[in-house]
Amino acid sequence: MRIGLLRHFPVSEDLPRGWLRSSELHDWRSRYDRADAVVGAFNLGSTDWQVCISSDLPRAITTAHAVFENHIERTPLLREPQFNQFATGELRLPFFAWKWLLRLSWITGHSSQRACRDEFNRRVVTVADNLTSMNKDVLVISHAGMMAYLSAELKRRGFAGPSFRIARHANVYTFSNS
DSSP states (O other): OOOEEEEEEOBSSOOOEEEEEEHHHHHHHHHHHOOOOOOOOOOOOOOOOOOOESSSSSHHHHHHHHHHSOOOEEEEEGSSOOOOOOOOOTOOOHHHHHHHHHHHHHHHOTTTTHHHHHHHHHHHHHHHHHHHEEEEEEHHOHHHHHHHHHHHHHTTTTOBBBSSOOOOOTEEEEEOOO
C-alpha cells in the first residue's frame, strides 16, 4: 500500500506585502482560501494511483482534476489549519512576523490558538486512520501544513517515506508500509 501526498499547484493570490493588522491578515487568508491554482507541470511518480482524495478548497480541486482522471473524493478534513484572529487591535507586523507569531502560538499552546491546533491534530489522525484502512494506492491532494503533519503521522504508523520541510507544489511524496 502506498500513499502519495501532493501539494496543490501554486495559487493565484500573492502573499501580502507591507505591514498588516491581524484583521488584514485574516482577510488575506480568506482570499487565499478562495483563490484558484495556476495549473502547470506535475510529477506523480511511477505509481498507478487507484484512488484520489482532495481537500475541498478550490486550489486543491483544480489540481486534482489536472492530475487525476477518475473520481475524486473531496473532504474538508484535508484543509490547512485554521488560525484565530489575534486581538492586537492596530498592531501592524510584516507577513513573515505574523507567520512566526502564529507558529510560536501553536508550538507553545497559546490559549488564542489552542482550539485550532487541537482540532487540526484530530483531523490529521482521522485522515491517517481513513487512509491506512483503505489498502489501496491513494493519492492525497492537500496543502503544505497538512502534508507536514500527515507525513509525520504516517511515519509514526510505520510508513516509510521522504522527509521534507515545506512540500514543493505538484510533486508527489510517496509513503509505503511494505
